[in-house]
Amino acid sequence: MNTTTHTCPQCTLEDNHLQGSHHVCNICGYEWPSANADTPVDDDIIRDANGTPLSDGDTVMIIKDLKIKGGSNSLKVGTKIKNIRLRGGDHAVEAGSYMLKAEFLRKV
Ligand SMILES: [Zn+2]
Structure with missing residues (x-):
């Protein structure tokens, strides 16, 4: 199954479980979104031939x-x-x- 180690962002321990689309820390109870959950793709930057990001209104x-x-x-x-x-x-x-x-x- 999933062999990736997930570390709690709050207490930095790895003792946690997956609940729905969130990880829940067994130690401190902190919840954070699973990286496997559907996340919006934030890669809609349009770059020119040199890799420079373009914006509306550019020349x-x-x-x-x-x-x-x-x-x-x-x-x-x-x-x-x-x-x-x-x-x-x-x-x-x-x-x-x-x-x-x-x-x-x-x-x-
Ligand atoms: Zn924790």
């Missing part, structure tokens, strides 16, 4: 020629786009009327 520069789907336009390397909006998903960054992948952008 980015295109680092790769990009063809725009369904249009004859393309975005050239070095094009700056102001006031981006983060949307999440595959094409995470809304830049004007374009939806772009963050990996092709660099924060300016």
Whole structure:
């Protein structure tokens, strides 16, 4: 079963049991959430090509020629786009009327 050792955050002893989605310390009675319980994923940070986190309103520069789907336009390397909006998903960054992948952008 679960062989992970859980240490009570309060008394630092390992004598505890799992009750529902919480660990309960047998010594001091402290309860804390199990790491195995469903926890919200806090990894929705969108990063540019350099790993810099992007935010709404940032200005980015295109680092790769990009063809725009369904249009004859393309975005050239070095094009700056102001006031981006983060949307999440595959094409995470809304830049004007374009939806772009963050990996092709660099924060300016
Ligand atoms: Zn304890």
